[in-house]
Amino acid sequence: MTTETISTPAPPAPHPAQLTARLDSGLSRWLWLVKWLLALPHHIVLALLWIAFMLVGLVAFFSILFTGRYPRPLFDFTAGVLRWDWRVSYYAYGALGTDRYPPFSLADSPDYPARWDVAYPERLSRGLVLVKWWLLAIPHYLVLGLVGGGIRALIGLLSLYAGIALAVTGRYPPGIFDLVVGLNRWVLRVFAYVALLTDEYPPFRLDQGGSEPPAATPR
Template identity: 60%
Template sequence: MEPENPDYTAQLAYPVTPVRVRGDLDPALSRWMWLVKWLLAIPHYIVLFFLHIAYFVLTVVAFFVILFTGKYPRAMFDFNVGVMRWTWRVEFYALSVLGTDKYPPFSLAPNAEYPADLEVDYPERLHRGLVLIKWWLLVIPHGLILGALFGGGATLVMQSDDNWASWATVPLIFFLLLVALIALLFTARYPQGLYDFVVGINRWSIRVQAYATLMRDEYPPFRLDQGAREPETR
């Protein structure tokens, strides 16, 4: 009997996810440019505001098309993936990773030259009944975890002169980025382990977004796949 192929077995046990997120760390990040990148990205925020309105409308339309036909119209799918891709590049540049100083392109298309990109495999068929519950009920467990990662953190309590207290929750992702930026400021290096963790959080969020907005039927894994690139096998 021939020995089992370990690579083949691994692929069966850990299939490659249909949602793939890439974020390559810029090895020559500026010590100070992170102070202004959020400001430089304002033109992107304006465009993305309108793109996300279109994204929402097309997702609603896709809901009914999938419900009756089991298919996600390809043109709408490609557009919405493009919006996700554009958003990820801006987040990678200026908001939730700060992993590059290279200004994001104003484009929905994939770009192998830019440090951040994503792909979502087009599904030939989607489950018609699943569309009724996956966008809200089935994503609740993921929402709780991601809420802790993005919304959880330290609670700051402030006492006023009138003897009443106010508080605000500072997201965990903010603290992670703060530590990274302090290290960048003094060492000119983004700590690799911290970077991998931050990208992993964003990757998890993007996978859940693709599922919740009806792009795939495969349930997102409860897994923090860290690092710049997707593992080749799962």
Template identity: 55%
Template sequence: MEPENPAYSAELAYPVNPVRVRGDLDPALSRWMWLVKWLLAIPHYIVLFFLHIAYFVLTVIAFFAILITGKYPRAMFDFNVGVMRWTWRVEFYALSVLGTDKYPPFSLKSSEEYAADLQIDYPERLHRGLVLVKWWLLAIPHYLIVGAMLTGGTTLYMYDDDEWSGAGSIPLISILLLVAVIGLLFTARYPKGVYDFVVGVSRWTIRVQAYASLMRDEYPPFRLDQGAREPENR
């Protein structure tokens, strides 16, 4: 009996995902710049506001195009992937990861030079029937899990009139980022375990978004692929 090929086993365990998310941690992050990056990114928020309006409109048009022809118009697909890519870079820089101090480019195009990037393979054909249900019904389990990861966390309590009462909750992602910025502030290092988990949550969320936005028919895996790169690219 021939010995098992480790490379072949790894390929079976982690097939190439059509949605690939990269987020390379900057090894020289500033101790304090996280305080202002969200403010520096305001021009991006303004542009992305209008881009997401276009993203929504084009997704609706793509819905009918897929339903009738089984194809996602290529120009619309490339534009919407570009919007997702731009959004991911801004989130990586200023919001959900804080993984780089390099200002994100004002561009829809892919770039190997920037720390964060996103690739989605264009589908030559899409199932016309799935377009009716995958964005809401089939994606519900993922919505619940991603929602729990993004909003679940710690509830704050206050003591008032001889009793404890809930005063709101802190989302899990906010707790993790708080740990990250404390690590940066005192050690100039981003805790690796926290970083890997935060990027993994973002990767899962983006895969679900691509599926719900009708870009792919492959069901997103129930798997938290942590770390800077997809498993097959590490």
């Protein structure tokens, strides 16, 4: 009599862009109503940073095209803008997951409940840089644009629902939190790819929850 071993699929390999979030306890029932105003200074600064982001991206494009490298200072700036934007989104209407005011910083803040980072690649494909940000990313643009009339709109609606739940019950629905963070994770993986920070194609996978999926362990 033979016994068959059922193999379980291996966990996905870790993506170079890592997004984590921790839902704060004791969130205010009503602070979320005015976070649009409280976050306004960040949005003003980010508007300027996004202009610089595009200019830096243009310089990085030609650097990768001719040398196969993303200059480290430019890489750190680009990643920092995405990191800053994620912290503000997490505080405000991209998640409403914390009442801690986000820092005015491009650098990582280890004690802040929302974090994002991307591994620096020593080499990048000189050929992919010509097509990945407009051609290869089209399937993701289509999916993220169609879900809920636009992924940003869907995230905003889910965050609004969470805010109403906070006002009524004093609790942030955990299922909504996991979904909101998963959607933001998908968006930022695509951003990392089209911003030329990585050559790894973003997976068509909704990894929900505050932690990244566990890495596969070698056998």
